[in-house]
Amino acid sequence: MNLVHLLPVGKLEPSLLEDLRRAIPTRFGVRCEILPVELDPAPAYHIERQQYHSSELLQRMQALAGPEHGRLVGITAVDLYIPILKYVFGEAQMGGPCAIVSFYRLRQEFYGLDRDDALLSQRLLKESVHELGHTFHLHHCQDYRCAMASAHAVEWIDLRESSLCESCRSNVESTVQG
Ligand SMILES: [Zn+2]
Numbered sequence: 001m002n003l004v005h006l007l008p009v010g011k012l013e014p015s016l017l018e019d020l021r022r023a024i025p026t027r028f029g030v031r032c033e034i035l036p037v038e039l040d041p042a043p044a045y046h047i048e049r050q051q052y053h054s055s056e057l058l059q060r061m062q063a064l065a066g067p068e069h070g071r072l073v074g075i076t077a078v079d080l081y082i083p084i085l086k087y088v089f090g091e092a093q094m095g096g097p098c099a100i101v102s103f104y105r106l107r108q109e110f111y112g113l114d115r116d117d118a119l120l121s122q123r124l125l126k127e128s129v130h131e132l133g134h135t136f137h138l139h140h141c142q143d144y145r146c147a148m149a150s151a152h153a154v155e156w157i158d159l160r161e162s163s164l165c166e167s168c169r170s171n172v173e174s175t176v177q178g
Pocket residue numbers: 130134140150
């Protein structure tokens with residue numbers, strides 16, 4: 001399984017996707033392409049939460065995913081949640097094929113700070129590597145610097161590297177090459 005496809009879920013800036021497409025192959029031994037279609041997140045909107053149910057989006061992505069896509073990673077600007085949590089930065093299907101990442105809460109503007117495109121791009125990469133790691137069977141890692149460390153606030157994401165620790169890397173290599 002050496003191919004990753006990025007799927008825009010709703011409207012987003014092409015440069016964000018392009019940064020990811022270039023960076024992901026250097027974190028995993030995979031090729032990465034952008035799917036020329038867009039998935040509409042609207043059916044997963046829940047008015048009582050004013051958020052989008054990430055598991056529902058994953059199900060809709062799975063209906064699109066064929067074996068030719070390898071892993072499918074949705075990238076979205078909308079705010080995601082699962083019912084037991086206030087929000088999630090992303091969600092993945094353990095072992096694949098689909099994952100989704102939101103940058104709604106990765107933007108400095110969300111916290112009342114000045115826009116910082118470079119920081120946003122770094123955070124989005126870290127979160128994408130993290131969710132993609134789950135699709136390659138990786139669990140959370142105790143090393144807070146590893147991309148697979150769990151993060152429930154953006155400050156924790158900033159502590160992480162955008163790459164895997166040695167132990168996670170060796171675990172994922174067998175999956176990616178297998
Ligand atoms: Zn995780």
